[in-house]
């Protein structure tokens with residue numbers, strides 16, 4: 334598995350807060366997401382957008398501006414993101430509803446808020462710049478913070494808690510599966526040696542990893558280790574699987590669009606495979622078919638990549654629901 338490695342922005346103050354730009358996250362592929370939304374709302378301006386990862390509200394704000402009659406249901410598992418998005422989207426008044434929750438539960442949240450018709454469901458995976466650049470959250474290699482890495486620090490186990498009990502083989506699997514780390518047993522031993530030897534901060538762990546593993550080209554060897562640990566702490570693969578299973582069921586009108594932005598090759602592969610299956614088999618009992626809204630994955634333009642290095646690893650895939658006709662492949666509704 335090849336991990337896309339994002340270059341992290343570095344303008345942070347001593348307490349780890351990003352300077353300038355408020356929440357500090359620049360939305361990726363925002364024009365492309367807005368274009369998909371315009372197509373999904375082409376027949377009528379009314380309907381709902383479900384933003385499964387609202388973050389600082391960058392995509393949400395752009396969508397609400399572009400589609401002045403659309404309404405938005407947005408969620409995020411990070412209470413700080415929910416707060417930031419509520420502040421940013423406040424000028425849109427009742428058009429924007431922001432809820433704290435994981436996107437594995439998006440179907441239940443949408444049912445609870447009776448949002449119909451839904452014209453766009455979008456997920457922009459991974460971490461926000463705010464999370465990376467806030468030292469106390471414990472995501473950063475460059476800013477010293479606690480070994481935490483939880484997107485929602487109100488629940489679940491922190492990285493320190495997980496590392497206290499994990500077996501070396503189990504940790505090696507995490508590093509191999511989510512970080513593409515070949516010498517995973519050796520690297521897992523270094524991580525455990527560090528924390529069991531008393532390291533309690535990201536800085537101490539990163540320093541030991543760099544000393545022992547060096548750099549791969551310009552990339553800090555610890556970057557991939559940190560990425561793998563973050564995906565493990567937040568159970569990101571299971572979250573994505575659940576979203577890929579349940580979010581398609583939200584389709585209810587002609588043109589409902591399902592869009593997903595990934596930053597990691599394993600996530601992109603999961604999305605690609607799940608979308609290919611949806612194209613083949615549709616939604617089981619329900620009459621209709623999913624068609625590609627983009628011929629292949631969209632990537633950021635050269636200009637966007639130059640201005641926002643996070644966008645370099647982004648891939649956007651999207652499908653469009655068309656009720657009434659059956660899929661070509663096996664298992665389609667009669």
Ligand SMILES: C[S@@+](CC[C@H](N)C(=O)[O-])C[C@H]1O[C@@H](n2cnc3c(N)ncnc32)[C@H](O)[C@@H]1O
Nearest residue numbers: 360386388389390391392409410411435436572
């Ligand atoms: C890349 S940021 C989204 C940025 C946002 N689209 C914007 O324009 O500001 C990813 C966000 O997804 C959230 N997130 C990640 N996994 C999640 C999950 N399983 N459920 C809900 N939110 C999640 C993170 O907390 C983070 O705020």
